Amino acid sequence: MTAVLRSAQDRSMLWDGLDEVPVDFGPTVLTIGVFDGLHRGHRSLIAEARRIADQRGLPLVMVTFDPHPARVLGLPKDTATLCSVGQRAELAAAAGVDAVCVLRFTRELAGLSPEDFASVCLADRLDARAVVVGENFTFGARAAGNVDTLHEIGGELGFSVTAVPLLPAGDAPCSSTYTRQRLREGDLAAATQALGRPHRVDGYRVGSRVDLTEDTALPPPGRYAAVVNGRADVVDVVGAGTLRVENSHPGDGPVTVHFHTRAEDKS
Numbered sequence: 001m002t003a004v005l006r007s008a009q010d011r012s013m014l015w016d017g018l019d020e021v022p023v024d025f026g027p028t029v030l031t032i033g034v035f036d037g038l039h040r041g042h043r044s045l046i047a048e049a050r051r052i053a054d055q056r057g058l059p060l061v062m063v064t065f066d067p068h069p070a071r072v073l074g075l076p077k078d079t080a081t082l083c084s085v086g087q088r089a090e091l092a093a094a095a096g097v098d099a100v101c102v103l104r105f106t107r108e109l110a111g112l113s114p115e116d117f118a119s120v121c122l123a124d125r126l127d128a129r130a131v132v133v134g135e136n137f138t139f140g141a142r143a144a145g146n147v148d149t150l151h152e153i154g155g156e157l158g159f160s161v162t163a164v165p166l167l168p169a170g171d172a173p174c175s176s177t178y179t180r181q182r183l184r185e186g187d188l189a190a191a192t193q194a195l196g197r198p199h200r201v202d203g204y205r206v207g208s209r210v211d212l213t214e215d216t217a218l219p220p221p222g223r224y225a226a227v228v229n230g231r232a233d234v235v236d237v238v239g240a241g242t243l244r245v246e247n248s249h250p251g252d253g254p255v256t257v258h259f260h261t262r263a264e265d266k267s
């Protein structure tokens, strides 16, 4: 196996599109999906994919889409992010992925049939020998491809398919949608449980105001106990994309906030 993405600092194996995959990279095991938040369900999928990759002595590559397909297709779905693509790659590396290939999800990509997508994006440059997805995985124009379709196509293109059962979170499957819903309701305990860590948002601070770097999922307006740039603090969610932080850590600049629990609301 060639070099691997071993740490958050090592971005050498983060490929922006198929063109950045080294031509001599060789055969791979792939796992595919959006993976927003890299929640516990995603990590259980990656653990299984890692096991298969080790069995075969092949590198494990995560193929992920950006922006979220539903955003590009204009579907009525909450697509506020649970983490940036960079964080997705770092969390994937920590979970055992060797390389991440980010496919720009465009209307052109969305128009590919399941067969064409598998041929161009999985078999050609990435030379997939095994593909590992959750049992609810769909792909291809009009989301017409599913795990059964992928099995059939894999038979022709030379890769095996493993469909992993969905890890639950309470009564529902653990999912990005579930996690966003719990956050939106202010159920930080359930969101933290699904993510396996406190929800993180990044922004830029000027005075006490923090503007978020991207359209990130937030709990409802109110006051929260949080960790801001590594130190315990109190944060007010004041509206879409904006927070206010206490003045305990003065200074303008980049801010990382981890939400812990709801605090007493301001009166």
Ligand SMILES: Cc1cc2nc3c(=O)[nH]c(=O)nc-3n(C[C@H](O)[C@H](O)[C@H](O)COP(=O)(O)O)c2cc1C
Pocket (backbone or CB within 6 Å): 032, 033, 034, 035, 065, 069, 073, 075, 109, 110, 111, 112, 113, 117, 136, 137, 138, 139, 140, 141, 142, 143
């Ligand atoms: C080539 C391609 C075309 C797609 N076209 C559609 C589509 O027309 N409608 C849709 O709802 N989703 C579409 N999707 C998104 C998939 O249904 C699915 O969300 C995506 O493959 C990520 O899988 P995941 O949701 O399991 O992470 C498409 C995906 C791919 C790869």
Ligand SMILES: Nc1ncnc2c1ncn2[C@@H]1O[C@H](COP(=O)(O)OP(=O)(O)OP(=O)(O)O)[C@@H](O)[C@H]1O
Pocket (backbone or CB within 6 Å): 032, 033, 034, 035, 036, 040, 041, 042, 044, 045, 132, 133, 134, 135, 136, 137, 164, 165, 166, 167, 168, 173, 174, 175, 176, 177, 178
């Ligand atoms: N709970 C889970 N357990 C195992 N695999 C999962 C789980 N949830 C999703 N997957 C798989 O992870 C990959 C990425 O899926 P995706 O990011 O769409 O998951 P999701 O959390 O269900 O997202 P959304 O809620 O937006 O549909 C897919 O192969 C999917 O089948």
